[in-house]
């Protein structure tokens with residue numbers, strides 16, 4: 001111990017060493033202050049402190065689950081779109097595949113496999129992403145997916161303020177420029193939306209319909225996507241409902257395809273028949289993503305009309321129906337499934353659940369608007385009602401150009417005269433124009449078809465007239481009989 005104390009430097013040596021170090025540091029500081037400008041000095045100091053803070057900072061993990069408070073988590077969706085673009089050499093495996101069933105040569109798209117680390121750099125920060133899966137507690141619940149984002153804990157603020165908004169923006173740009181759209185149908189067994197590539201060639205340009213109506217729809221869609229702030233300021237959900245009605249083959253489905261292609265929105269095609277109850281309907285609807293179209297075709301088959309078909313099966317229901325005839329019947333069960341109500345559906349359209357999700361288009365189609373429940377037609381429910389009617393001369397010219405590549409023909413005048421009255425649908429016109437050979441052959445066959453349909457219609461109308469005459473005569477006879485009875489009873493009293 002004594003020898004150890006002897007080896008220690010003396011107090012005066014320590015003091016003189018301290019004096020020399022502080023003198024040297026003052027000299028260095030003075031030189032640096034003289035030579036390096038203030039801005040540069042601050043930057044160096046900041047980088048030094050950042051480096052030490054990062055180096056000694058502990059790790060932090062963000063968890064981004066696929067659902068957020070009962071709805072789809074848009075942050076999860078954004079990361080799902082963004083992350084495959086960051087798969088680099090440090091990633092150990094890659095998920096690849098394509099859902100383009102129309103094209104077996106379609107190049108596979110990359111995806112992020114479960115439990116594989118993906119590294120990303122943003123503004124000098126280093127991030128590690130992993131997609132994880134959590135087993136469902138019950139066999140009929142779907143597996144939960146979530147992303148883990150690992151970073152230094154002092155990046156937290158920047159992740160929230162800049163990194164995640166940057167990811168959302170990038171994902172939106174990727175989705176906007178995507179080449180293919182998806183159409184999704186609900187798989188009841190797996191309780192998920194199954195998607196497949198949607199490659200419908202219909203556009204507003206190929207759609208044969210009244211030019212003013214077409215212009216109106218395009219302007220309405222443009223206005224809708226531009227008015228996020230407006231919807232917020234008037235306290236309405238950023239949604240737009242379209243009811244397309246008209247006879248079969250007039251282009252309702254084609255218009256839906258044209259809208260999807262125009263807006264670059266995916267389509268969720270929901271068959272209400274398969275939905276068990278309102279709770280499931282809510283789950284299905286809240287698991288659709290933003291910037292999408294919810295399509296429910298033949299909505300009339302889900303309401304009053306189909307229920308009346310079922311009446312024959314259940315006389316008790318028949319009795320119930322008679323009681324509330326003419327009312328909104330909001331709480332009546334839809335016929336195909338006693339668990340789904342129209343009110344459940346309306347709740348999502350303009351009720352409390354309507355605020356779930358942004359930038360949604362809801363489209364109902366029907367061949368029989370008159371059969372729809374009045375509750376569905378009330379102002380404010382479906383914003384725009386669009387009638388898709390029989391083929392007009394303008395629509396015919398559009399189809400002729402589309403199918404035959406001609407703008408004029410000697411037979412056009414004859415066809416235009418024939419279709420002044422609503423006899424033929426665009427689908428029927430298209431069917432004839434698709435015939436192989438010279439345009440003359442196709443147009444001739446179309447003329448014959450329209451003439452035949454017109455003759456059929458005249459015949460039907462005549463038959464109807466005759467029937468009405470007979471009924472009128474019958475009613476007249478009944479009235480006469482009744483008045484005789486009344487006169488007799490008046491005499492008797």
Ligand SMILES: Nc1ncnc2c1ncn2[C@@H]1O[C@H](COP(=O)(O)OP(=O)(O)OP(=O)(O)O)[C@@H](O)[C@H]1O
Nearest residue numbers: 207208209247248249250251252253254426427430
């Ligand atoms: N207005 C139209 N413009 C262009 N093509 C049309 C039009 N209407 C119908 N067609 C053609 O007819 C076919 C059937 O049309 P579509 O399925 O869109 O009719 P729909 O009104 O939806 O019929 P449904 O009520 O039976 O579902 C389409 O494949 C399309 O090629």
